Amino acid sequence: MLTTPIEQLPGTSVLTVKRLKAAGINTYWDLLNYFPFRHEDRTATTPIFSLQPGDHVTVSGTVTDVKNEFTRRGMKIQKVKLVDDTGAVTLTWFNQYYIVTTIKPGMKIAAWGAVKTSGNAKTLIPQEYEILEENGRKPLHMFRLVPIYSAKRGLSSKTIREKIWYAVTQLQGTENKSVEFLPNEILAKYDLIPEIDAYLTIHFPSNAELLRHAKTRLSFDELFIIHLATRLVKEEWKKEKVGHQFEYKTHKTKIDKFIQSLPFELTNSQKKVVDDILTDVQKPNPMNRFLQGDVGSGKTVVAAVAAYLSHLNGFQTLVMAPTEILAQQHYITLQKMLSKTAMKVALQTSSHKTIKSPSLRANVTQSPMEPHYDIIVGTHALLNQKLNFK
Numbered sequence: 001m002l003t004t005p006i007e008q009l010p011g012t013s014v015l016t017v018k019r020l021k022a023a024g025i026n027t028y029w030d031l032l033n034y035f036p037f038r039h040e041d042r043t044a045t046t047p048i049f050s051l052q053p054g055d056h057v058t059v060s061g062t063v064t065d066v067k068n069e070f071t072r073r074g075m076k077i078q079k080v081k082l083v084d085d086t087g088a089v090t091l092t093w094f095n096q097y098y099i100v101t102t103i104k105p106g107m108k109i110a111a112w113g114a115v116k117t118s119g120n121a122k123t124l125i126p127q128e129y130e131i132l133e134e135n136g137r138k139p140l141h142m143f144r145l146v147p148i149y150s151a152k153r154g155l156s157s158k159t160i161r162e163k164i165w166y167a168v169t170q171l172q173g174t175e176n177k178s179v180e181f182l183p184n185e186i187l188a189k190y191d192l193i194p195e196i197d198a199y200l201t202i203h204f205p206s207n208a209e210l211l212r213h214a215k216t217r218l219s220f221d222e223l224f225i226i227h228l229a230t231r232l233v234k235e236e237w238k239k240e241k242v243g244h245q246f247e248y249k250t251h252k253t254k255i256d257k258f259i260q261s262l263p264f265e266l267t268n269s270q271k272k273v274v275d276d277i278l279t280d281v282q283k284p285n286p287m288n289r290f291l292q293g294d295v296g297s298g299k300t301v302v303a304a305v306a307a308y309l310s311h312l313n314g315f316q317t318l319v320m321a322p323t324e325i326l327a328q329q330h331y332i333t334l335q336k337m338l339s340k341t342a343m344k345v346a347l348q349t350s351s352h353k354t355i356k357s358p359s360l361r362a363n364v365t366q367s368p369m370e371p372h373y374d375i376i377v378g379t380h381a382l383l384n385q386k387l388n389f390k
Helices: 014-022 028-032 157-171 184-189 195-203 208-239 249-261 268-280 299-312 324-337
Strands: 038-041 056-070 076-084 087-094 108-118 121-131 145-148 317-320 345-348 375-378
Touching: 014 157, 028 157, 056 087, 076 108, 087 108, 145 157, 157 195, 195 208, 249 299, 268 299, 299 317, 299 324, 317 324, 324 345, 324 375
Parallel strands: 087 121, 317 375, 345 375
Antiparallel strands: 038 145, 056 076, 056 108, 076 087, 108 121
């Protein structure tokens, strides 16, 4: 049922199907995953007598009059007089021509909208209305916590709600009810409702408490899946092998001297990070780390230590920055830090190219026009296919 194509939605025009697909909705499962961004509380009906300007309310009653009126500028206004046991109010639409052919005197309807005053009379500007059926079926758009969907591709929130309602009613009571990917012990531990119940409730909750449980379950699912995917990627990453494992022990003395030559002492955090990185690059698996720190916290010096070990192992290092300004800053900083070593640093951006020879080969060491560079700092210009690094 979940894989049923939306073409099978009853009472759905070809245009609506086209718009649903343009919004990325192709199956009933896609409909269920089109979550509302909020819910409007339309559970209570306000007596017409007690309407106050500025309120957003739900009213219901019997239609006694329907008519079109024209303004001096040619705008057509649709007015529907609605009466309940406490009084009467005029529902007003602007240029909604279908109203006078859809709503007829004698019908019972409910409407939700803003109360305004027109002269001495109160009027309601409906945002939505619903014709109430006499078969006792609970209204879809009124007298409940109503889901509000992001309207896109020419689809109104009301239309999306109607299509999702049909999918939900088809799903209720089917074998899909038993589908659950979390074990019972986890559901019990975190007080989670079944997944299918969460999908049904997030759209049409009976009350605010059930809505909270649905949001909790779906949020848990999202974080759980992200966490699981991350673990799977990490396990796959462990299977990867590097082309070259760095040698560290034979170069430890030089690394220590380089760190001691810096004009400042590394913080405990920097020392820990450096140790972690130097340990990682000796392993047969690729290093995959995210180094986080505020501006000026010393991330670049950590990169410099790693680059120096790369140099001692006979390799070049690329340092890529998102902007030219940052690339220039890194270039200047690394030059200063590495000034007491034999390492040469180049800058390669779209406006500044240290590597300028026609061959554009950064690993050529014989040509005096194109010296070997141990560190090349740059922007995405480093990804130029003409550059051939060692």
